[in-house]
Amino acid sequence: MRKIFGVLILAMLLSWIPLLAVTETAIASCGSTIHVVQPGENLYRIALKYGVSMAAISQANGITNPNHIYVGQRLIIPTGSACPPPATPPSTTGCPVHVVKAGENLTLIAARYRVSAWAIAQANGIYNTNLLYVGQRLKIPCTPAPQPTPVPVPAASGTWRGEYFRGTTPTGGPVFVKNSTALNFHWGLGAPDSRLSADGFSARWARTYTFKGGLYRLTLTVDDGARIWVDDSLVLDVWKVQSETTYVVDVPISAGRHTFTVEYFDEAGVATVQFTFKWVGKAPVEPQPPAGESDWQALYYANKDLTDPVALSVRQAKIDFNWGAGAPVPGIPADNFSARWSRNTGFAAGTYAFCIRADDGIRLWVDDVLLLDEWRISNGDLTICRDYTLTTGLHAIRVEYFEETGSALVKAWWQKQ
Numbered sequence: 001m002r003k004i005f006g007v008l009i010l011a012m013l014l015s016w017i018p019l020l021a022v023t024e025t026a027i028a029s030c031g032s033t034i035h036v037v038q039p040g041e042n043l044y045r046i047a048l049k050y051g052v053s054m055a056a057i058s059q060a061n062g063i064t065n066p067n068h069i070y071v072g073q074r075l076i077i078p079t080g081s082a083c084p085p086p087a088t089p090p091s092t093t094g095c096p097v098h099v100v101k102a103g104e105n106l107t108l109i110a111a112r113y114r115v116s117a118w119a120i121a122q123a124n125g126i127y128n129t130n131l132l133y134v135g136q137r138l139k140i141p142c143t144p145a146p147q148p149t150p151v152p153v154p155a156a157s158g159t160w161r162g163e164y165f166r167g168t169t170p171t172g173g174p175v176f177v178k179n180s181t182a183l184n185f186h187w188g189l190g191a192p193d194s195r196l197s198a199d200g201f202s203a204r205w206a207r208t209y210t211f212k213g214g215l216y217r218l219t220l221t222v223d224d225g226a227r228i229w230v231d232d233s234l235v236l237d238v239w240k241v242q243s244e245t246t247y248v249v250d251v252p253i254s255a256g257r258h259t260f261t262v263e264y265f266d267e268a269g270v271a272t273v274q275f276t277f278k279w280v281g282k283a284p285v286e287p288q289p290p291a292g293e294s295d296w297q298a299l300y301y302a303n304k305d306l307t308d309p310v311a312l313s314v315r316q317a318k319i320d321f322n323w324g325a326g327a328p329v330p331g332i333p334a335d336n337f338s339a340r341w342s343r344n345t346g347f348a349a350g351t352y353a354f355c356i357r358a359d360d361g362i363r364l365w366v367d368d369v370l371l372l373d374e375w376r377i378s379n380g381d382l383t384i385c386r387d388y389t390l391t392t393g394l395h396a397i398r399v400e401y402f403e404e405t406g407s408a409l410v411k412a413w414w415q416k417q
Helices: 002-029 044-048 055-059 106-113 117-124
Strands: 035-037 074-077 095-101 136-139 159-168 178-179 182-188 201-211 216-223 225-230 232-236 243-252 256-266 272-279 296-301 312-316 320-324 338-346 350-359 361-366 368-375 382-390 393-403 408-416
Touching: 002 035, 035 044, 044 055, 055 074, 074 368, 095 106, 117 136, 159 216, 178 312, 201 272, 201 368, 216 225, 216 256, 232 382, 243 382, 256 272, 350 361, 350 368, 350 393, 361 408, 368 382, 393 408
Parallel strands: none
Antiparallel strands: 035 074, 095 136, 159 178, 159 201, 182 272, 201 256, 216 243, 216 272, 225 232, 225 256, 296 312, 296 338, 320 408, 338 393, 350 382, 350 408, 361 368, 361 393
């Protein structure tokens, strides 16, 4: 009996292979292409590479959480005429079926499909949510198709407008809206509200302030992930599972009214999010190097890892480049390149604001101190400053940069406080 059952299961699985191949061929023939996810890629970078929206790729591949793609995944890129949706195994209810993999638990699975762990447990007759096994087939309750992330509407003056969501991605309609005078939450192992579970939830807060202009220090303490915008500019992105961590970034903000937007998610365990900001001084400008001061010694590499051989060695007056989608210099590719700039500069004693701006990764050393480190693929250009006190005399400055794909931009400068 077992042998017959095994043969039937194998036959069913094999029957899907030609169907998937035919579907992929049909997709390619109607103007789309297939992209295999590489290490370090995310949906934003892939969409940018092909000139399509993240929503279009998500819809074409049935992706409900754009943060959850994996290396080796084959994505349909809808670059041409309308194509049929990708084939998915049938289910008796028309809802997804998930096969449990090693290391997964009910909270992770629920977050992936944007439903509650309790809803999955009810749908599958699970009474002990800690007892799952590898290979177990779970029926996932159907959920509405994900909607584009709404533009947050700030609350009345003096409060943050908070939107709270089930699942670790703040998309679709919120479960409830609640205003707060401050972002200072430490829920521990509990939930923000009885309408949410203690794990696998997210939130978005927005508030408009009137700024006098200058450099503002943003402080975020979070467990698990968060990201912060000033108007439409993403200034801090730590969207990952992590223990309680504090981040401090300095951001120049012009005078006038601007809106902070803070997004947050908790996967499991302790839930904390605390955000404050303060004015720390005038925003640093981007000065020209003083007359007679030496140029930067620039080394360019035809790879993103600063690996020899050096493709080009040249002296440059300043680090202030916006190459867009093009190559920085002849002989260097438009994507997957890196560069290192170094110089010895004379400083008077005092405190200086060192600033970097880049898309993608950048880091800056003063002497042998790694002062600024954003060595990662960015979701757009990012500006960060940090104060550092120097003694009178020469100090060695080094800046390193890499570009993966898409737009390429890099700047570095400093200003005495």
